[in-house]
Amino acid sequence: MARESMKSKRARALAVCERMGEHYPHAQPALDFGGDPFRLTIAVLLSAQTTDAAVNKVTPVLWERYPTIEDLAAANVEDISEILHSIGFFRTKAANCVKCAQMVLSEFGGEVPRTYEELQRLPGVGRKTANIVMNAGFGIVEGIAVDTHVFRIAHKLKLSNAKDPSKTEEDLLKLIPQELWEPVNHQWILFGREICNAKRPKCAECFLADLCPSCE
Numbered sequence: 001m002a003r004e005s006m007k008s009k010r011a012r013a014l015a016v017c018e019r020m021g022e023h024y025p026h027a028q029p030a031l032d033f034g035g036d037p038f039r040l041t042i043a044v045l046l047s048a049q050t051t052d053a054a055v056n057k058v059t060p061v062l063w064e065r066y067p068t069i070e071d072l073a074a075a076n077v078e079d080i081s082e083i084l085h086s087i088g089f090f091r092t093k094a095a096n097c098v099k100c101a102q103m104v105l106s107e108f109g110g111e112v113p114r115t116y117e118e119l120q121r122l123p124g125v126g127r128k129t130a131n132i133v134m135n136a137g138f139g140i141v142e143g144i145a146v147d148t149h150v151f152r153i154a155h156k157l158k159l160s161n162a163k164d165p166s167k168t169e170e171d172l173l174k175l176i177p178q179e180l181w182e183p184v185n186h187q188w189i190l191f192g193r194e195i196c197n198a199k200r201p202k203c204a205e206c207f208l209a210d211l212c213p214s215c216e
């Protein structure tokens with residue numbers, strides 16, 4: 001493909017977002033968190049390298065046994081590991097859950113912070129998690145959470161060729177109008193699961209085929 005101008009790429013990105021909106025008008029986070037930003041933070045932290053469905057199976061048990069931030073902060077990491085044993089990296093995640101609860105209490109007065117800088121100080125919380133917590137937990141939209149689906153789709157659509165998620169996010173923020181950032185993560189995850197699958201993208205039935213330089 002010949003080098004594409006920014007103007008043309010922006011127009012394509014806009015068309016992609018509009019079609020995503022038409023196909024997934026009610027896309028929501030797949031993680032269960034009951035509207036509680038702390039539970040959302042823990043759920044996203046647990047979802048690294050693991051499916052949301054697997055996380056949704058363990059969090060009800062976690063919250064039943066440790067209903068408050070104080071309960072989790074005082075928990076034994078081994079006991080949390082037992083609850084989380086069915087998900088990847090459960091030992092590290094169990095330790096991070098407890099440390100995260102402790103830091104929210106000791107440094108943030110028991111409230112999940114609302115800025116990137118503060119959120120990323122929490123153990124196990126990176127830019128992607130911070131974006132999801134700010135967006136879905138507080139309704140603050142200052143970025144786009146780039147997970148494995150968003151990363152892959154941005155590259156398939158040639159909206160980014162950056163090697164890492166944070167640079168991919170920077171590329172997307174330059175191309176997509178700010179008022180459309182909020183649903184990108186939820187919509188692209190659905191699209192990634194249903195159509196632009198990592199192993200076998202269904203290009204023949206893809207509603208973005210005419211906008212996609214990688215269409216097979």
Ligand code: SF4
Pocket residue numbers: 156157195196197201202203206207208209212213214215216
């Ligand atoms: S045309 Fe194929 S590669 Fe491109 S977005 Fe659709 S499914 Fe993915």
